[in-house]
Amino acid sequence: MDVDYYSLLSKAVAGKDVAARDQIYKEAYEIIRRSRLAPEAASSHVAALDDAVRRIEDELAVDEGRGAAALDEVLATGRSWKPLLAGLCALVAIGLTAVLYGYVAGKPKVTASAAKMARASEDIVMADLKAGVDGGSSGDGLPFAFQRQVVFYRTTVVPGSIVIDRESRFLYLIDSNNSARRYGIGIAQECLKGGSFFRVTNKFEWPEWRPAGANTKDADALLASTGKPGSPLGARAMLLDKPGLLIHGTNSPKTIGHLVASGCIRLVNDDVEDLYRRVSLDTRVVFVS
Structure with missing residues (x-):
């Protein structure tokens, strides 16, 4: 931190009365507050x-007599110092902002991979409702970002394909003209890794689901909910060409x-039904991270 506040402010407050100096000091403190520095650096x-x-x-208190005389002279002439004050305030603001920006810009950047690792360490598995x-x-009721919407999306993937962003929790149905229909998704741990290129091999309405390792009572409960809004697998499913990989x-x-x-x-049932209507067999599915 190489900011010479003394030299910078001494020039800015030279010849100013108490109120004017206080205003300049406040401007300086406000610039630091808005700089978004780390707490230690800001302190x-x-x-x-x-x-x-x-x-x-x-220093001004020691030279109070001379300061008072200077102030009397200003008041006697009736000269307006407001334009000069405004100019000097702008000057000190620009100077401080430039210095602080340089300090912040010089700080180490957080890489995308580091951010993903931090997210992975904080991510928790959300519990499902019972069958x-x-x-x-x-x-x-979801955050706006996870609600179905058309967004700008530039990609080389062929229109009509599906792109699944594992990290951001989005599924994109690619359209022409750099746009896509975006859906919010939840993703199971087992589907975070694996291949990147698949295709839709089958489609089901109100699919049945018997999870591996389920006892008879649990399996019966799941089957009883099939074809109803309480089904854990939802209203629609699209099976991909890898065992266990599906959109539902x-x-x-x-x-x-x-x-x-x-x-x-x-996806939520309304979204998976919308996607189901728009997707055909052999649709290409691309996973990105």
């Missing part, structure tokens, strides 16, 4: 600024955007 800047303000005010419990079919609905809309405990790639 260092504030401490340096405090020290500079104290030095300037102590037969209808949590709703709409995504209206859910009876737990609040799990969208999170890691989930079962299934693979899930």
Whole structure:
């Protein structure tokens, strides 16, 4: 941190009265507050600024007589110092902003991979509702980003294909003209890794689902919910050409955007029905991370 606040502020407050100096000091503190520095760095800047303000005010107090005389002269002439004050305030603001920007720009950047690792360490698996419990079919209660919408999306993937962004929890149905229909998804841990290129091999309405290792009672409960809004596999499913890999609905809309405990790639029922209508067999599916 090489900011000479004393020299910078001494020039800015030269010839100013108490009110004008206070305003300039406040501008300097406000610039530091808006700089989004790390707490330790911001504290260092504030401490340096405090020290500079104290030095300037102590020196002015020692020379109070001369300062008072200068102020009387200004008042006697009736000269307006507002334009000069505004100009100097702008000058000190620009100077401080430039210095602080240089300091921030010089800080190490957080890489995308580091950000993904941080997210993975914080991500938790969201619990599902029980089979037969209808949590709703709409995504209206989700954050806006996870609600179905058309977005700008530049890609070399052929229109009509599906792109699944594992990290961001989005499924894109690619359209022409750099656009895509985007859906929020939940993703199971088992589907975070693996290949990248697949195709749709089959489509089901209200599919049956017997999870591996389920006892007879659990399996019967799941089958009993098939064909109803409480089905854990949802209203539609699209099977891909890899065992266990499928796109499906859910009876737990609040799990969208999170890691989930079962299934693979899930959408709310309204969204999976919309996607189901638009997708044909052999549609290309591309996974990206």
